[in-house]
Amino acid sequence: MSSQVLSTQVSADPHAGSWLRFLRAHAALTRELSSRLEAAHGVSLRDFDVLVQLYFAPEHRLRRIDLARTVILSPSGITRLLEGLERSGWVAKHQCESDARVTWAVLTEEGVRKVEECRPTHLSDVEELFGSRFSPEEQEQLAEMLARLPLHDAGVCNG
Amino acid sequence: MSSQVLSTQVSADPHAGSWLRFLRAHAALTRELSSRLEAAHGVSLRDFDVLVQLYFAPEHRLRRIDLARTVILSPSGITRLLEGLERSGWVAKHQCESDARVTWAVLTEEGVRKVEECRPTHLSDVEELFGSRFSPEEQEQLAEMLARLPLHDAGVCNG
DNA sequence: CTATGATGCTTGCGACCTCAAGTATACAAG
DNA sequence: CTTGTATACTTGAGGTCGCAAGCATCATAG
Numbered sequence: 001m002s003s004q005v006l007s008t009q010v011s012a013d014p015h016a017g018s019w020l021r022f023l024r025a026h027a028a029l030t031r032e033l034s035s036r037l038e039a040a041h042g043v044s045l046r047d048f049d050v051l052v053q054l055y056f057a058p059e060h061r062l063r064r065i066d067l068a069r070t071v072i073l074s075p076s077g078i079t080r081l082l083e084g085l086e087r088s089g090w091v092a093k094h095q096c097e098s099d100a101r102v103t104w105a106v107l108t109e110e111g112v113r114k115v116e117e118c119r120p121t122h123l124s125d126v127e128e129l130f131g132s133r134f135s136p137e138e139q140e141q142l143a144e145m146l147a148r149l150p151l152h153d154a155g156v157c158n159g
Numbered sequence: 160m161s162s163q164v165l166s167t168q169v170s171a172d173p174h175a176g177s178w179l180r181f182l183r184a185h186a187a188l189t190r191e192l193s194s195r196l197e198a199a200h201g202v203s204l205r206d207f208d209v210l211v212q213l214y215f216a217p218e219h220r221l222r223r224i225d226l227a228r229t230v231i232l233s234p235s236g237i238t239r240l241l242e243g244l245e246r247s248g249w250v251a252k253h254q255c256e257s258d259a260r261v262t263w264a265v266l267t268e269e270g271v272r273k274v275e276e277c278r279p280t281h282l283s284d285v286e287e288l289f290g291s292r293f294s295p296e297e298q299e300q301l302a303e304m305l306a307r308l309p310l311h312d313a314g315v316c317n318g
Numbered sequence: 319c320t321a322t323g324a325t326g327c328t329t330g331c332g333a334c335c336t337c338a339a340g341t342a343t344a345c346a347a348g
Numbered sequence: 349c350t351t352g353t354a355t356a357c358t359t360g361a362g363g364t365c366g367c368a369a370g371c372a373t374c375a376t377a378g
Binding site for chain 1 (some may be wrong): 181182208290
């Protein structure tokens with residue numbers, strides 16, 4: 001009655017297996033990377049993602065709505081996330097002169113420094129947990145394959 | 160001070176690019192698949208994931224803690240998620256006779272039917288959004304690559 | 319038997335996110 | 349100018365999740 005499972009189990013469906021691996025791999029990696037960032041620099045992975053998008057944007061600024069779309073967050077999500085980054089002094093609001101509807105999110109100088117402080121550690125975390133498992137060719141191939149997936153708006157994409 | 164970058168942007172780091180693709184691909188796919196499941200059958204992707212794990216488990220049952228680990232959820236997370244499935248009548252609690260600490264999560268007959276109702280649609284969604292983008296060889300390779308990633312406890316894995 | 323520590327589970331709390339609704343602005347057509 | 353529609357953004361309500369704390373149970377050692 002106890003029973004229980006050969007730890008290895010074969011999927012009944014050929015597609016489902018790789019998809020679920022994908023799902024879980026993401027969950028595990030994300031959690032680990034985020035908690036490392038949090039511990040070392042006090043920012044979540046999402047925070048950092050947003051800061052990096054701004055860092056690589058022209059003049060270190062982006063319309064809030066575009067920012068939301070590239071990091072795959074709802075408009076309200078971006079408002080609240082930026083609230084935190086603004087409180088920390090890394091991002092500032094700036095009204096658009098030509099269109100009163102839009103507000104720019106601008107990286108402050110402090111924000112620039114923050115990104116430059118976090119990025120090396122994050123990249124080495126990524127390398128350890130992700131990059132080191134694949135050869136350069138494999139990475140390229142993986143990126144190519146993932147690029148085929150139907151992301152709505154894949155905007156800017158940096159590390 | 161301005162600096163920076165054409166809209167198509169090359170990552171400064173070879174690893175970061177594929178990692179971020181991975182991150183966003185997951186977010187977009189998960190959202191789409193979950194909302195389709197929700198619309199068609201009233202269950203979230205997480206709910207369905209849990210139901211499927213039970214479906215493929217011996218006697219359709221699993222210790223709650225093991226279930227939590229395989230779907231990558233905290234113990235409290237599993238408690239609350241199962242609460243919902245229990246309310247819906249798809250999962251039942253069952254005390255373990257040999258160890259009073261553990262509780263089994265057991266799929267009810269109704270739960271079995273639910274899984275069998277949802278699975279075809281879900282598999283075809285996965286095929287459409289994920290599977291159809293890759294050849295069988297690529298899928299196999301993708302699965303193999305993802306399997307190298309450091310998931311803590313990759314337990315049972317089915318579609 | 320008792321003390322110690324590990325394990326399984328639940329609960330309170332806070333963080334974060336989405337959806338729906340509301341406000342304000344822009345723009346195009348009549 | 350007015351109306352209608354699309355866009356940018358914010359706010360309130362509600363859901364999901366993890367962490368820390370707490371309880372009960374088991375296993376082990378003295």
